[in-house]
Amino acid sequence: MDNPVLRRELMERLRSTKTIASLLAVAVVTSALVLLRWPSNATVDLVSQGAMEVYQPLAWGIAMAIVMLVPAFPATSIVRERQRGTLAMLLHSPLGRLSIWSGKFFGNLTLMIVLIAGSIPAMAACYSMGGASLFQQILPLYVVFLMMAVLYTSVGLWVSSYQTSADASLRWTYAAVIGLAALSMAPNIVLAGKNNWKTRVAEKLSYVSPIPALSQLTSSNDISLQAIRGKATSQFLLSAGGLSLILTLLTLRRLHPSLLDVSRSAGKVTEQRSSAMQWFRRFTFLVDPDRRKSGIPPLINPVMVKEFRTRKFGRLHWLLRLVAACAVISLGLTVVAASGTVSWGVERIAAVMVLLQLALLLLLGPSLASGLVAGEIESGGWQLLRATPLSATKILSGKLMSVIWTMLLILMATLPGYIVMIYIQPAMTVQVQKVLISLAISALLVVTVTACISSFAKKTAVATATSYGILFTLFAGTLLVWLARGKPFGKQFVENALILNPAAAALAEMRMPGMEDLNLTPIAWWIGLGMSFVAMVILSVRTWRLTCPD
C-alpha cells in the first residue's frame, strides 16, 4: 500500500455506495441460486445433479458479471484524470509511470477480487453438495475469473490512455471486451471441421475468449466448442496473460507527458485543401465530415441535425461504412449458407445474423443515446437549449430521432441478407417478418431505456455504464437463464425470463437450436413495447421538468 495511486483508487472505490451495492448483488444472486437447488428432502443424489445444476449457471453468471463490471472502472480511469487535469500532476510527480499504472491496475483488480469472492460461499455450497471437483473445476475456474479480470482491466486502461472522453472510452472498451469474449469465437465456429492453416489460426484466436475454458470447466455440452475445449483453460490463461502483458506495455508507453502534448485542432475544412485532396476525401468519405456545411434546412428539427453533427462516431460517413459492412456480412453469411460451404441450415445462419445485429444494437444504442440529456447537462448546453424558444417536445423528438434513424439504418442494412434467405427458403417469409419486428422492438427498447437513464444522470459516462449494465442484464442475462434451462431453471421460468427480451423472440422465431419449442411472440413484443412506453413516458416527464423554469 505504499503506492499513493493505489491507496487513492481503493479509497475512492470502497467509499462508493455502488461498490457496496455490487458486492451485495453478487452475494444475493449467487446465494439465491444455491437456495433453488439446496437438497430439501432425505433422498440421496448419487450423481450430484443438484450441485451441477447450480454450479454451471453460477460459473457463467460470475463470468458475465466480470465482463459487465470489470471494464467500467479502468475504462474511465486515465481519461478522467486527463479531463480533470490531475494526470498532468501525476506525470509531473516523482511517481514513475509503472507506479501510476500499477496503482490503477491493482486498485481495480483488488476490487474485482473482492467482488468475485462474494461468490465463494455459494461455490462452497456446491462443493459441499458434491459433484463439483475442487482441484479440477472450482479452483481452475477462479483462476480463469482472475485472468479475465486481469485481461479486461488491461484492456480498459489501454483504451482509456487513448481516448479524450469518458463515454467514448467506455464504448470502445466494451466493444473490445465483447470482441475478445465473444466475437473472437466466430471464425472458429464458421471454419470448424476443416484442417488447414485458417482453422488453426481461428482456433488460436478463439482461446482469447474465456468461453471454451468456462465450457471445459463447467462440462457444457455445446457441440461447437467440443473440438477446442480439451486444452482450453491452459490456452486461455496463456493467451490472456500474453495479451495483458502486451496491452500493459502499450499503456505504459502511453503514460508519458507527450500524452498531454497535443495541440488544439486547427479546424481545417476540406474547402481549404488542395483539389486533389478534396477529390480523394470525396471518394473515401462519400459524405465528408470536414466539408463546410450549409445551414440547417427548414422543416428539419435543428436538434436532430446538431446531434448528428456533434457525434464523432455516428456521423453519416461512419454510418454508411457501418451499414455497408452489415450488408456485406449478412449477404456473405446467407450466400455461405446457400452454397453449402458450411453445414449449417439457414436457421442457424439467421440466428448468427440476429445475434450480430443484437450485439450492434446493444453496443451502439447506449453509446449514442446515453449522452442525449446527460451530455447536454455535462457540457452546459442544456442551459442554452432551455434559453431558446425550442419546446421540450421538439428537443426530445430531435434527440430521439437522431438515434432512431441510426438504429433503423443498422436494421435495414441486414435486409439484403434476409431477402436472399427468403429467396432460398420462401417458407421463411413470416419468420423473417417476425424477426424484424422483434429486432425493431429491441432497438426501440434500447433507445428509450438508455435515453430515460440519461435524463437522470449528470454525466454521460455514468449514463453509459448504467445503460450497458441494465441492458446487458435484460438481453444477455435472460439468455443466460435460457442457457441454464432445466438446470436449475424450469421451462416456465425460462419462458417467463425470455419474454422480457424481445431479441430472444427473434431467436426463437428463427428456431435457433435449443429455442425450437419456445413461443415468445407476440407476448414478448407487447412486453417490449410496454417497457419502451413506460421508459418513454418517464423520459418525456423528466425532459419536460428539466426544461421548465426551476
Next chain:
Amino acid sequence: MPQAGNEAVVKTELLTKKYGEFVALDQLSIEVKRGQILGFIGPNGAGKTTTIKILVGLSKPTSGVAQIAGVDCATGGKQIKRLVGYMPDKFGSYDNMRVREYLDFFGAAYGIPRAKRKSRIDEVLEIAQATYMQDRFVESLSHGMQQRVGIARIMLHDPEVLILDEPANGLDPQARIEMRTMLLRLAAQGKTLIVTSHILPELSRICDTVAIVTGGKLRAFGSLDEVMRDLCPRRSYEIQLLSSNDVGRAESVLKDWCLPDETLESSAAESLLRFPTQRSEAELAEGLRLLIQAGVPVVQYREVASDLEDAFLRVAKEHSSVA
C-alpha cells in the same frame, strides 16, 4: 435600432425567490433603462445568478414581478426568450462542431429563416470580431475565443436585452479590454446590458448603473456616482513617509490632531499612514503643516480615490457584521 432613453426595459419589483426555507433573493427592486449597462455585483451566493435566471425565464419567482420590455418573465415564456440574449458563466460547447455550425444551430433554434441566417451569422461574427475562427471547432477554442463566440451567439436573434454572467471571468488582460470594448459598442447600439462580474474595476469602467446584492438583498442601487457617494462619503488620505522609522513619530504628531472618528492606520512596512476623513482641504493642510513642523520627512500627502471595490467591500463588511 432602439435608442437610449428613459424607458425602463428591465424592471423587478419586490422580487423574491425561496428554496424551501432558504431565501435566495429577498424583495429585489431594480430598473434598467434602454441602452444602459447594469453592473450586478455581489459575492458568491448573493443571488445574482438567481436574479438572472428569473429574468431569462429559467426560474420562477416565489413572489414579486420581473418584466422585460413589459413582458412578465414568469409567464412570458417564448416572448422573453426572444427578447433576451443570455450568456451563462459556462460556455456550453458541443464536441465536433465548428463555430459556424454552432451559430447555425442556435440560429435555427431561434427560428431565423435559413436565407437570413447566413448573413446574420456573418454580421454577429463581425460584431464579436470572431470571423477568423468560423471554421474552428468550438471545444478547441481558448476561453477568450469562446466568450466571443458566446457574444456572437446571444446577438443572433437581435435581442433587446443582453444578460452576461461573469463574461470577464478567466480572461487575460488583453481579452478583458476587448470584451469591455465590445460591451460598450453593444450598449452604443441601444442594447440594454446586465453584466455580473467579480472583477470590479472592469465593471466600473463600463457600467452606468450598479446594483450591489449580498445575502439575497439589494444593498445599493443607482448610477455609479450615486452609489459611490452613498457608500463612500468619506475620503481616504495617505501619508507616504521617507522611512519606516518615521512612522511612530508621525503617529504621535497626528494623534491629537485626528478627530475621534478618524482612525489612523499605519503600515511600517510600507512607511505609510492612512486615515478616512470628511475635512476640508484647508483643514487637511493643517495636518501636513504639523508634520513638517515636527521634522517628519513627508514624501507624499495624497487622497486615495475610492472605487467600486471599496464600495462593495464596505457593503459586504456591513452585511457580515449584521449577520
